[in-house]
Amino acid sequence: MENILEWIHANQQIIYIVILMIFVGIEVIGRVPSVLHTPLMSGANAIHGVVIIGAIIVMGKAEANNYLALILGFLAVILGTLNVVGGFVVTDRMLEMFKGKKTVQKK
Amino acid sequence: MELNILTLIYLIASVTFIIGLKMLSNPAAARKGNLVAAGGMTLAIIGTIFLYKDDAGERLHNYGWIFAGLAIGGIIGTLAAKKVKMTAMPEMVSLFNGMGGACAALISLVEFNHIAHQLSVNNSSEYIRQIQPTVLIIALGLIIGSVSFAGSMIAWGKLNGRIKDFSFPGQNILNLVFLAIALGAAVYLVIDPTQSYLLYVILLISLVYGVLFVMPIGGADMPVVISLLNSFTGVAAACGGFLYDNKVMLTGGILVGAAGTLLTMLMCKAMNRSLKNVLIGSFGGNKTQVAGDAGPQGHFKEISLTDAAMVMSYANKVIIVPGYGLAVAQAQHSCHELEKILNDKGVEVIYAIHPVAGRMPGHMNVLLAEADVAYEKLQEMEQANDEFKTADVVLILGANDVVNPAAKTDPASPIYGMPILEVEQAKTVIVNKRSMKPGYAGIENDLFFQPKTSMLFGDAKKVLQDLCAEVKNV
Numbered sequence: 001m002e003n004i005l006e007w008i009h010a011n012q013q014i015i016y017i018v019i020l021m022i023f024v025g026i027e028v029i030g031r032v033p034s035v036l037h038t039p040l041m042s043g044a045n046a047i048h049g050v051v052i053i054g055a056i057i058v059m060g061k062a063e064a065n066n067y068l069a070l071i072l073g074f075l076a077v078i079l080g081t082l083n084v085v086g087g088f089v090v091t092d093r094m095l096e097m098f099k100g101k102k103t104v105q106k107k
Numbered sequence: 108m109e110l111n112i113l114t115l116i117y118l119i120a121s122v123t124f125i126i127g128l129k130m131l132s133n134p135a136a137a138r139k140g141n142l143v144a145a146g147g148m149t150l151a152i153i154g155t156i157f158l159y160k161d162d163a164g165e166r167l168h169n170y171g172w173i174f175a176g177l178a179i180g181g182i183i184g185t186l187a188a189k190k191v192k193m194t195a196m197p198e199m200v201s202l203f204n205g206m207g208g209a210c211a212a213l214i215s216l217v218e219f220n221h222i223a224h225q226l227s228v229n230n231s232s233e234y235i236r237q238i239q240p241t242v243l244i245i246a247l248g249l250i251i252g253s254v255s256f257a258g259s260m261i262a263w264g265k266l267n268g269r270i271k272d273f274s275f276p277g278q279n280i281l282n283l284v285f286l287a288i289a290l291g292a293a294v295y296l297v298i299d300p301t302q303s304y305l306l307y308v309i310l311l312i313s314l315v316y317g318v319l320f321v322m323p324i325g326g327a328d329m330p331v332v333i334s335l336l337n338s339f340t341g342v343a344a345a346c347g348g349f350l351y352d353n354k355v356m357l358t359g360g361i362l363v364g365a366a367g368t369l370l371t372m373l374m375c376k377a378m379n380r381s382l383k384n385v386l387i388g389s390f391g392g393n394k395t396q397v398a399g400d401a402g403p404q405g406h407f408k409e410i411s412l413t414d415a416a417m418v419m420s421y422a423n424k425v426i427i428v429p430g431y432g433l434a435v436a437q438a439q440h441s442c443h444e445l446e447k448i449l450n451d452k453g454v455e456v457i458y459a460i461h462p463v464a465g466r467m468p469g470h471m472n473v474l475l476a477e478a479d480v481a482y483e484k485l486q487e488m489e490q491a492n493d494e495f496k497t498a499d500v501v502l503i504l505g506a507n508d509v510v511n512p513a514a515k516t517d518p519a520s521p522i523y524g525m526p527i528l529e530v531e532q533a534k535t536v537i538v539n540k541r542s543m544k545p546g547y548a549g550i551e552n553d554l555f556f557q558p559k560t561s562m563l564f565g566d567a568k569k570v571l572q573d574l575c576a577e578v579k580n581v
Contacts, residue, residue: 017361022365026369028366034468034487041333043128044131044337044338045203045204045207046145048344050359051210051347054353056159059172060167061167062217072213073172073213077176082203086187090188092138093188
């Protein structure tokens with residue numbers, strides 16, 4: 001019991017962040033119209049590509065003779081970049097069509 | 108100084124993620140929101156590369172590898188995202204999601220190897236106690252990342268038709284057993300981190316679990332599953348945030364984890380089903396059985412192209428109900444063509460969009476927007492249901508379950524309670540399908556056997572092109 005309390009105390013910052021972010025995440029998209037479900041999912045998909053930062057750190061810290069770390073880290077950077085770049089570009093393409101609709105409307 | 112700047116950059120990036128998500132849930136601002144989040148991400152990546160220092164104050168090295176990786180991923184990602192057809196978008200999202208999951212899993216593998224190396228030098232119980240929380244985070248990141256990767260790959264394969272639904276009796280129990288083994292191995296690894304082989308056991312079992320988890324879920328439910336896996340990957344990214352005490356990974360990951368979970372539930376709600384119902388696959392998984400029970404019933408009548416063109420040309424109001432058949436046939440342009448020709452003849456044409464028509468919510472809107480269909484012609488379900496009463500002709504293009512009256516009338520039907528488009532209120536209903544085969548939910552549709560309904564068989568694009576020609580001749 002004491003251990004747990006101590007752990008909470010030591011990591012309170014992170015615990016606060018987690019709890020607040022859960023509420024923010026729910027609050028922020030609470031009123032999304034169903035039309036936007038797919039682009040929103042795709043956008044969120046791109047945002048969790050932030051995992052790329054972990055991959056960059058892994059890659060950047062790998063020692064030059066540790067081939068396993070180098071190869072796995074390199075793969076991780078490629079995959080993470082795919083997630084980020086692909087995710088944002090796909091989302092943009094989807095949303096571009098929504099915009100196209102409006103320009104047509106104006107004409 | 109540099110680290111302070113990096114902290115500021117991470118702070119800005121976290122805020123852009125929140126604002127980006129907020130803007131993404133508003134139609135007018137959505138595109139800008141995506142760019143805002145992308146800008147924050149770019150900033151965070153560049154900042155990490157040039158400013159990051161670890162606890163010992165050491166900078167990153169291997170810049171060649173990092174930039175090569177970024178370049179390869181960036182080029183492939185852009186090309187793939189630009190080339191993909193609008194109909195294949197859901198698959199693409201699933202694929203990218205899997206990449207993120209795999210990335211998180213790889214990070215866990217490398218970090219554990221690092222720890223295992225340290226342990227081979229120093230395995231005092233003091234040190235072990237110190238690293239136990241880290242091992243727990245690594246194990247969790249590995250499990251969630253691998254499940255998300257394997258699941259997304261299966262979802263991708265299912266959506267593009269390469270993988271068929273597959274289930275066997277007791278699969279749910281077996282899945283739970285696999286999950287229990289993976290979690291058990293993780294707990295054991297935390298207790299005794301020197302048993303490094305356990306990490307590979309976890310990896311393997313998690314991959315198998317990911318495959319089995321998605322395998323029995325029907326294709327129509329894939330968007331829900333992808334959304335769920337999306338939030339999994341968010342949590343996996345947050346694990347990375349714990350690992351490096353990196354706030355931007357933590358906020359980004361948790362944000363997506365929470366928003367993704369809510370989005371998953373919203374999608375389920377649009378189909379009036381619970382998440383549990385989707386995951387256990389009450390109709391997705393057992394679809395052959397349900398279809399077999401019902402069997403074709405009654406008689407349906409066919410209508411010729413000429414007759415269909417005639418009915419539509421002399422109607423006052425035509426409502427088009429698009430579905431997955433339209434997407435598969437890539438018939439959105441022909442559909443817009445028909446709309447224009449009918450308009451020229453003084454016929455009012457509107458589209459009725461069911462929230463889950465197609466394979467993803469919003470699928471039809473995106474598709475029709477691609478063909479330049481005006482925004483105000485697309486009506487959402489509630490509006491459309493008021494319009495059907497005054498419509499002369501409803502033209503259903505490859506939609507099935509979303510117009511199935513059984514959802515209202517038959518409590519035994521698996522889709523009972525799902526809100527549907529009440530097309531049977533119109534004077535005439537013309538259904539374009541490729542065959543009499545049931546839709547994705549695998550159930551018969553009474554609508555097709557009603558007296559006011561006539562069937563127009565064929566590929567949606569071909570039929571629409573022929574219809575255009577016929578209508579012109581009327």
